[in-house]
Amino acid sequence: MECVLCGKEAVTRAEVDGVILDVCAECTKYGKEIRKVVIIEPKRKEIVIPEMDYVLKEDFVKIVKDYRMKKGLTQEQLSALLKEKASIVKKIEEGWMPPLSIVSKLERLIGTNLLETVPDAQTKRKDNTSVTLGDLVNMK
Numbered sequence: 001m002e003c004v005l006c007g008k009e010a011v012t013r014a015e016v017d018g019v020i021l022d023v024c025a026e027c028t029k030y031g032k033e034i035r036k037v038v039i040i041e042p043k044r045k046e047i048v049i050p051e052m053d054y055v056l057k058e059d060f061v062k063i064v065k066d067y068r069m070k071k072g073l074t075q076e077q078l079s080a081l082l083k084e085k086a087s088i089v090k091k092i093e094e095g096w097m098p099p100l101s102i103v104s105k106l107e108r109l110i111g112t113n114l115l116e117t118v119p120d121a122q123t124k125r126k127d128n129t130s131v132t133l134g135d136l137v138n139m140k
């Protein structure tokens, strides 16, 4: 993109006599710089990688603990089986919600599904900060 006025590299846009032009830094003085569009490349789509939406089974901790007890493993030994830090299982049993990668390792190890299936609609509603039906009711 070249500065319309002098041919140098345009770095911003300015409104000159009511026309929006790509201009270099110097030529902004001929018009009113439009700071909002300093970046000329198309506005990057906001890439929000949503936190993986998953819900652990209610008795997730119990399942893990039961499995560990049944196998006669210490928390450290089970962590080692998962190839995770020794403290991981301790944290899990204390109620820490492990990332999905660890959950799936546990699922494979224990051989059971540890996630609740969350219906799509419900997942979406969680991300949505707009008014929920519940709020509407409360407003009355």
Ligand SMILES: [Zn+2]
Pocket (backbone or CB within 6 Å): 003, 004, 005, 006, 007, 008, 023, 024, 025, 026, 027
């Ligand atoms: Zn210029």
